[in-house]
Amino acid sequence: MSKMSADYSLYLVTDRIQLGKRDLAHSVELAIQGGVTLVQLREKSISTREFLEIAYQVKEITSRYKIPLFINDRLDIALAVDADGLHIGQDDLPLTKAKELFPNKLIGVSASNLAEALLAAEQGADYLGVGAMYSTSTKSDAKLVSLDELELIKKSVSIPVVAIGGINQQNVQQIMDTRIDGVAIVSAILAQDDILQAAHDFQTLLKSNR
Incomplete structure (x- = not known):
């Protein structure tokens, strides 16, 4: 079985706090209708049972x-719902072990x-999430990455690079100018009154760069 391919261009990372009282599954659907090309489900502070229920939805x-x-x-959740991929941080399950336990997945x-970035690429990561690019309320302790560093990472690895952290419609152009493969968006889509329109506007901006 070979791995699926993925379009990383408009990568949605979920954060229910940004939604207020709105339903997560419905909000994800609106974002997809607006043009999101990949969804990462991120939950840091709920029970495994609740995470699993949300993941199925x-x-x-x-x-x-x-x-x-x-x-x-959460590899256990990814396995349980047969997700297409897993995203891990520097302090999570080591990549080599994740690849062993989650074969043929991204x-x-x-x-x-x-x-x-170089170590992850060498160990067989399928893509990199690089950031935080700008200060962001969703990850207050994140170290900031310069545009020069982002561009250097992109030039130094052969796998796709996605930028994350505080990216919005006002600064996405300078991110895309580094020729990376995609942008990961949280609040600039999910915290907006019209999620579908916000995703559509991002997709329009990205298409003008292709």
Whole structure:
């Protein structure tokens, strides 16, 4: 069985806090309708049972639209719902072990500098999530990565590079100018009044760069 391919260009990372009282699964569906190409389900502070229930709901939607679903950090949840991929950070399950336990699936690794990026690529990561690019409320302790460092990482690895952290419609152009493969968006889609329109606007901006 070979791995599926993925379009990383408009990569949605979920954060229910950004939604207020709105339903996560419905919000993800709106974002997909607006043009999101990949969804990462990220939950840091709920029970495993609740995470699993949410993951099943979101997987039903992503499967219907043929959009890849990645799970952040939690290999057990990714295995349980047969997710398309897993995203791990520097302090999570080591990539080599994740690849062993989750074969033939896409695995991305967070990197905040060139050394981390090169190591992840060497160990077989399928893509990199590089950031945080700008200060962001969703990850207050994140170290910031310069545009120069992002560009250097892109030039130094042969796998796709996705930028994350505080990216919005005002700064996405300078991110795309580094010729990376995609942008990961949280609040600039999910915190907006019109999620579908926000995703559509991003997709329009990205298409103008292709």
